[in-house]
Amino acid sequence: MKNKILYIFGSEWFGMVIATLAVSQVFFLVSKYLVNIDLKYTGEVFFGLGIIMFIVIFILWAIRGLTIHDKKYLHWNNLTRLSFIALIPIILFIMDHILIDLIGMSKLLAEVSLYNYFFSYFLALVLGILLGYRLYTKEIDKNEINYAIIIPPLSIGTSIFLATPLMGYYHGDIAETIYFLVLMGLGIFFFLYIFIGSIALSGHVSNKSDSTLPTAMLPVGVSSLIIINLLSIMSFGKVIGDITLNFGTVEFISILLYGFEVWNFIVVFILIFRKTTFGYLSVWAYGFPLGLFATSTIKLESALKIPFLGDVFIFIWIVLMILWVYALINTYVFVDRIKHSVKA
Numbered sequence: 001m002k003n004k005i006l007y008i009f010g011s012e013w014f015g016m017v018i019a020t021l022a023v024s025q026v027f028f029l030v031s032k033y034l035v036n037i038d039l040k041y042t043g044e045v046f047f048g049l050g051i052i053m054f055i056v057i058f059i060l061w062a063i064r065g066l067t068i069h070d071k072k073y074l075h076w077n078n079l080t081r082l083s084f085i086a087l088i089p090i091i092l093f094i095m096d097h098i099l100i101d102l103i104g105m106s107k108l109l110a111e112v113s114l115y116n117y118f119f120s121y122f123l124a125l126v127l128g129i130l131l132g133y134r135l136y137t138k139e140i141d142k143n144e145i146n147y148a149i150i151i152p153p154l155s156i157g158t159s160i161f162l163a164t165p166l167m168g169y170y171h172g173d174i175a176e177t178i179y180f181l182v183l184m185g186l187g188i189f190f191f192l193y194i195f196i197g198s199i200a201l202s203g204h205v206s207n208k209s210d211s212t213l214p215t216a217m218l219p220v221g222v223s224s225l226i227i228i229n230l231l232s233i234m235s236f237g238k239v240i241g242d243i244t245l246n247f248g249t250v251e252f253i254s255i256l257l258y259g260f261e262v263w264n265f266i267v268v269f270i271l272i273f274r275k276t277t278f279g280y281l282s283v284w285a286y287g288f289p290l291g292l293f294a295t296s297t298i299k300l301e302s303a304l305k306i307p308f309l310g311d312v313f314i315f316i317w318i319v320l321m322i323l324w325v326y327a328l329i330n331t332y333v334f335v336d337r338i339k340h341s342v343k344a
Contacts, residue, residue, distance in 0.1 A: 019287020157189035221289030
């Protein structure tokens with residue numbers, strides 16, 4: 001019975017962690033936008049909850065892999081679960097970013113964050129390479145081709161969250177190395193999304209599985225993350241040679257990407273009400289892309305000084321909170337269903 005309970009803790013559970021951290025991050029942004037300290041405290045509660053979730057789920061996931069011998073290679077043999085492992089570097093990037101935002105940068109935190117940056121970056125890179133290798137060599141089941149497979153490319157793009165405060169602290173060779181990795185990561189992330197995203201779209205349209213439907217929200221996060229990368233890279237100035245981004249160019253590209261982002265969001269938002277997905281852990285996939293969408297919206301509002309973007313930002317925050325609660329209810333239904341099947 002113990003093994004049956006442990007068996008359910010696959011890498012898809014990390015979606016709960018990143019969605020909770022996304023809620024925390026958005027609460028901090030809303031608290032600054034509305035100048036409300038209570039919202040900041042609420043964000044801290046969600047941040048603490050996210051850390052606890054990560055520790056518990058990571059331990060259970062590790063125990064599962066070490067103790068259930070016949071399931072050791074399950075993640076290697078399943079593209080969806082292999083892809084969800086790439087949520088770990090995303091979690092580490094975001095967690096560190098929020099911690100720096102909360103307590104400020106110190107010498108000790110800067111050193112720890114720098115090690116975390118390199119570790120998480122190369123973990124994301126390795127997982128992306130493994131996914132590519134499996135795509136080329138594995139006999140793929142149609143249920144494995146869904147938007148979850150864009151998580152590994154997405155993970156390397158999220159390094160910008162931790163790179164930004166580190167670039168503000170470090171100079172010289174370290175800053176140049178981080179800057180180079182950010183640009184390289186953006187290239188990997190963007191072009192792999194075009195390649196892997198096309199495969200995911202084809203598989204999703206042809207299969208239309210209820211269990212993977214929420215992952216259709218992930219392209220919203222892709223456009224958002226490119227905008228966040230561009231606006232952040234522009235703020236770094238000249239770091240390597242004469243490489244720099246002009247504000248007008250970034251503004252133009254960001255608005256183009258934002259249009260695609262809004263289109264994706266509206267399509268998936270309609271799908272949420274037209275085709276409800278209940279009792280699946282995949283509903284946590286709504287969280288992180290919406291968190292990125294909210295972040296890119298408020299960054300654009302700040303850069304472009306367009307007032308209505310602030311209203312859009314608040315709307316996304318409300319939707320994110322509703323879907324977080326909905327995902328929590330789904331998790332209860334999922335666990336309850338497993339408990340009854342174990343008793344049976």
